[in-house]
Amino acid sequence: MSLQNKLAEAFKVNTKNVTVENYKKEAFEAFSQKGFPTTKDEEWKYTSLRSILKNEYGIESAKATSVTAETIAPYLVEGLDSYKLIFLDGVFQASLSDTIEEVSVKLLSEAIEDASYEDVFKNKYNSLAKGQTSLTDLNTAFTNEGVIIEVAKSKVVSKPVELVYLASGETAAMLLQPRNLIIVGENAQVKFIERHQSIADVATFNNVVTEVFVGQNGIFDLYKIQNDKNNASLVDATFVSQERDTVASVYTFSFGGNITRNNLSFSQNGPGCDSILNGVTILEGDQLVDNHTLVDHKSPDCQSNETYKGIYGGKSTGVFNGKVIVDQAAQRINAYQQNDSVLISDSATINSKPQLEIFADDVKCSHGCTIGQLDKSALFYMQQRGIPKVEAEALLMFAFCSDAIKEVKIPALKRKINQLMADKLGVNIRFDEI
Amino acid sequence: MLKIENLHAKVEGNDILKGLNIEVKPGEVHAIMGPNGAGKSTLASVVAGNENYEVTDGKISLDGEDLEDLSPDERAHKGIFLSFQYPVEIPGVTVTNFIKTAINAKRKSQGLEDMPAAEMLKKIREKAALLEIDKTFLSRSLNEGFSGGEKKRNEIFQMAMLEPKLAILDETDSGLDIDALRIVANGVNKLKSKDNAVVVITHYQRLLDYIVPDFVHVLADGKIVKSGGKELALELEAKGYDWLK
Known part of the structure; x- marks a missing residue:
């Protein structure tokens, strides 16, 4: 049975939350119509999911066996004093995680049943991801765990938060669909480190969605470490919505995994925003990393700064698609984009495509792309x-x-x-x- | 120390060196002069082991050991240093860290541990002072945005740090004003001893007022066409190279 049919069979809505139930139904409907993207889709021209969709994935979260602190240690940042939030096969691991008092942390599974989260579900949750791609819809329809993190106004969080989603690989191949929502309050500051990691070398398909709201004058940093096993693939969609005078940075470090697709979307909704998108990709063998970025400049006097570097060996493939939109109202924008690649093997490939859509007249937009050898x-x-x-x-x-x-x-x-x-x-x- | 016999070399299919002989003994300073295109820089590159150059005949040996099969880094470990005519910019690596890496790579090849940090620091400070190099300069990316003079001074700083047996200075005087030239020459002279040797490649005689050669050779069309003492350099300066052809 194809994965899409299998998903259709497995789909059920059993939440007690009508808002979320409606999102799920709607998203499932949308996914059913669109299906998985193929290379005929312009946005997926260079990245075929076919090889990973044929695996027999378990769709329900398996009842995970336990994992020890020693097992997960290599996947954490050594010597870093951080707040750790650990998930295994989609199940939160309280014993391996830290209690965080500085910020509000709520598991998605609990928030759904908590009436005090109704506003969050109505106004924030799914508001950025809704209808974006068939894979974000798939996540919305099926996700059953993740975190909702809220940082209160003017709070400067003292330690980074490490979000680690592990796949045990002890059962069969697994499709994991965690969902995060991060709300950074006005004038607050917080840093995150995010990782999706398989412990065993069993096929894993992570389809992740993270929505981030940065309140006025807030500062938000997100570091993504992608160094998964060769049999693990990841499709990530991260949406960052910035209010006025905010600074948001997302770093993507991709060194491992099978197929990795990063969809990174920033929207600047007020003046004085600064968006930073940096990435380093180092690949070998048959690995593929596809970085699709979007910065939507909707307001005047903002900046975006994007630097992606890639080193490709073996038969690996890199894709960079950097889209910058400058709306008519967004005057005096300074948007900088640079994508540099080094090919260290004759069989490696890079597809690099800057895409600028500028509707304002007083802007500075630059983009550069280099492909070379050492x-x-x-x-x-x-x-x-x-x-x-x-x-x-x-x-x-x-x-x-x-x-x-x-x-x-x-x-x-x-x-x-x-x-x-x-x-x-x-x-x-x-x-x-x- | 360095012995080059009947050296033939080509680059991109063109024969550049056509039977060159030279012998440099410990404690000596040799100057190699000659018109543009004579093969001076090719000689420097070939001795240092640049793989873009193909040695088609002849032999280069250092202390009796044939260098043919040695890579550029192995030659460097044996004590060969080339001060580049056009030093390469390496953004992202600071002067200090580059030289640390180079020194420790050499020590590793000799089976030694990394140089202790305090010793390294002391040595860096000492050699920087010798070449009148400012501290802030050392934390800049290697050669990135350096002026011509700064690049050359940095080359001699690295030479001072690495203490080579044989230093080849390829057009080290180009791009240097007279004050910088004095500093660089002074640095080279301070490093000279009875155990090491210097080969100065230059187009003009001026540098040789400061680094005084024991022998001057004229390289033209891939061969040494004339050798003599330091007075030959003055003659060349006055008459040019045409009379030798």
């Missing part, structure tokens, strides 16, 4: 100083990516990223000291 003269220079070729190459690749990493504000996370990069590049260099 600079041979730089390699010779470094080797001449005694640095062996492999390390010289790694150093050049690290330096190439540095623009997209240097602004990472959490030192322990920066160390972790540097370590993951060194591992991926096959060298034992402590890049933090470079």
Whole structure:
């Protein structure tokens, strides 16, 4: 049976919350009509999900066996004092997670049955994701767990929040569809680290949706670490809605996994917004990472700054599609976009496409795209100083990516990223000291 | 120390070196002069092991060891240093961290541990002072946005840090004003000893007022066409190169 038919059979609405029930019905209807995207769809031209849709996924969350702190340790950021929220096969793991008093944390499964969340469901939940793509609809129809996090007005959260969604892989292949909603209050500041990770090498398909609202003068940072097993795929949709004078940053570090598709959408709804979208992709083998970004400038006097760097080896494929819309009312916008790729193998591919739609006349929009190979003269220079070729190459690749990493504000996370990069590049260099 | 015999080399199919011989002994300073296109930079690149150049005949040896099969980094570990005519910009790697990486790579090849941080720092400070290099300069990305003079000074700073056995200075004087030239030359002279050697490649005689050569060779059309003492450089400056052809 095809996955779509299987989903049709499994769909049921059993929540006690009419609002959510309606979202689910509507979303299921929309998904049934659209189905999974194919490469005939312009937005999915270079990314085929066919190979991962043929797996026999379990759709219900399996009753997870337990997992120990030691097992999950490698997937956390070493030496980082953070608030951890751990899920296993879609089930919250209270014993491995931290209690957070600084912010309000509510599991989606509990919020649905809590009348005090009715406003949140009516006004925030699904308001950004609704009808966006068939996969966001699929998530809305089937999701049964995730977190709703609210940061109160003027609260500066003292530690980053680490959101870790694990797949045990102990049963069969699994389709996991977590759903997050983050509401950052006016003048509040908070940082998140998000990871989806399989523990065993069983096919996993993560279809994730996160909606973020940043209130006036708020500052929001989200760091996505994507270094999953070769059999795990991820389709992520993250929506960030910014009110006036906010700064929102999303970093996407993609080093692993099978097929990874990141849909990142920012909307600037008031003047003085700053959106930062940075990404580093390092791939080998048959891996594919597709970064689709959208910045919708709806208000004047805003900025967006986008830097994506990619290194592609083996037969890997990269896709970058960066769309910037500047509405007519959005005067004096400064939008910068840069996508640079290095191909270190003859069989690797990058498809890079900037897409600018500008309806205002007083704006500065720049976009740049480079595709190249490692600079041979730089390699010779470094080797001449005694640095062996492999390390010289790694150093050049690290330096190439540095623009997209240097602004990472959490030192322990920066160390972790540097370590993951060194591992991926096959060298034992402590890049933090470079 | 360095012995080059009947060296033939080509790049992109063009024969550049056509039977070059030279021998450099410890404690000596040699100057190689010659017109543009004579093969001076090719010689420097070939000795350093640049893979874009193909050695078609002849032999290069250092302390009796044939360099043919050694990669550029292995040659560097043996003590060969090339000060580049056009140093390469490496954004994202600072001067300090680059030189640390280079020194520790050499130590690793000798089976030594990394240089202790305090020792490294002391050495960096000492050599930076020798070349009148400012502290802020050291935390900038390697050669990125450096002026021509800063790049050359940085090359000699790295040479001072790495303490090579054989230093080849390829047009180190180009882009240097007279004050910077004095600083750079002074740095080179301070590093000179009876155990190491310097090969200065230059188009003009001026640098040789400061780094005084024991021997001057004229390279033209891929061969050494004339050798002599330091007075040859003055003659070349006055007469140009045409009379040698």
